[in-house]
Amino acid sequence: xxxxxxxxxxxxxxxxxxxxxxGLQVTAQRLAVLRAVSDGPHSxxxxxYTDVRAEIGAISRQAVYDALAALTDKGLVRRIQPAGSPAxxxxxxxxxHHHLICRTCNRMVDVDCAVGDTPCxxxxxxxxxxxxxxxxxxxxxxxxxxxxxxxxxxxxxxxxRRD
Amino acid sequence: xxxxxxxxxxxxARGRRVTPQRQLIHALLAEKPNHPTxxxxxxxxxxxxxxxxxxxxxxxxxxxxxxxxxxxxxxxxGPLRVDTRPERHSHLRGTKCxxxxxxxxxxxxxxLPAEQQRGFAVEGxxxxxxxxxxxxxxxx
Numbered sequence: 001x002x003x004x005x006x007x008x009x010x011x012x013x014x015x016x017x018x019x020x021x022x023g024l025q026v027t028a029q030r031l032a033v034l035r036a037v038s039d040g041p042h043s044x045x046x047x048x049y050t051d052v053r054a055e056i057g058a059i060s061r062q063a064v065y066d067a068l069a070a071l072t073d074k075g076l077v078r079r080i081q082p083a084g085s086p087a088x089x090x091x092x093x094x095x096x097h098h099h100l101i102c103r104t105c106n107r108m109v110d111v112d113c114a115v116g117d118t119p120c121x122x123x124x125x126x127x128x129x130x131x132x133x134x135x136x137x138x139x140x141x142x143x144x145x146x147x148x149x150x151x152x153x154x155x156x157x158x159x160x161r162r163d
Numbered sequence: 164x165x166x167x168x169x170x171x172x173x174x175x176a177r178g179r180r181v182t183p184q185r186q187l188i189h190a191l192l193a194e195k196p197n198h199p200t201x202x203x204x205x206x207x208x209x210x211x212x213x214x215x216x217x218x219x220x221x222x223x224x225x226x227x228x229x230x231x232x233x234x235x236x237x238x239x240x241g242p243l244r245v246d247t248r249p250e251r252h253s254h255l256r257g258t259k260c261x262x263x264x265x266x267x268x269x270x271x272x273x274x275l276p277a278e279q280q281r282g283f284a285v286e287g288x289x290x291x292x293x294x295x296x297x298x299x300x301x302x303x
Binding site for chain 1: 237
């Protein structure tokens with residue numbers, strides 16, 4: 001057995017245990033979904049579906065969505081749902097970190113929470129909710145989109161001068 | 164949600180057709196309380212236009228979202244909802260029932276340190292609070 005194969009087996013044994021400890025039945029689908037989320041943090045459900053299909057072959061979109069819902073309900077996977085952008089999934093669940101999203105290309109990166117505790121903010125009026133999480137989403141443009149929008153702007157000005 | 168004439172002008176400017184279906188959906192969104200589900204928008208369209216499909220409603224809503232007129236959002240595994248306040252704002256979400264409210268938060272203390280910005284030009288932030296709503300908390 002090569003070291004690599006042993007490492008892969010060990011990795012999946014860990015995931016087996018993780019699912020069991022959270023009261024989930026271990027299935028090939030759930031393991032593959034969990035691995036896809038851990039390999040591609042901030043993936044959409046569709047990205048995960050593509051990855052899982054590539055890994056284990058025949059699986060329906062619904063089965064991937066169901067596995068994601070089960071993993072999210074048990075807290076093994078976190079779902080991030082900004083307005084105007086499809087839900088993303090990640091398995092960094094142990095800390096209260098936040099996200100920064102590019103409004104142009106939807107790229108998402110992790111940022112640390114200044115406070116650390118959950119929830120780290122309070123609402124002026126919580127409408128009687130028992131709030132257990134305050135998720136902060138910062139919006140802006142990523143470096144690549146800032147550059148390309150500057151380039152587009154320059155090209156437009158260039159064109160205007162020619163007219 | 165803007166008035167119908169402004170919407171029509173914007174649709175034309177973007178090379179999209181101004182159809183009676185789109186105008187009706189837009190008008191209904193202006194009347195409805197915030198955060199209707201896509202399905203409930205479809206149901207509201209049907210009495211006036213029984214042949215409009217759910218797919219047409221989705222298409223119209225995606226177009227409105229591309230025009231920054233609305234935003235589509237989802238809570239947990241719940242249905243896709245329409246937010247008719249397109250500017251970034253914060254929400255309170257019911258984790259059990261999927262209810263959604265707008266909420267005011269003082270974001271003045273929320274500044275992302277420069278070393279955390281990763282080269283992004285940061286423009287603003289929104290907060291999503293989640294937890295059990297009073298009704299779900301009281302239920303057994």
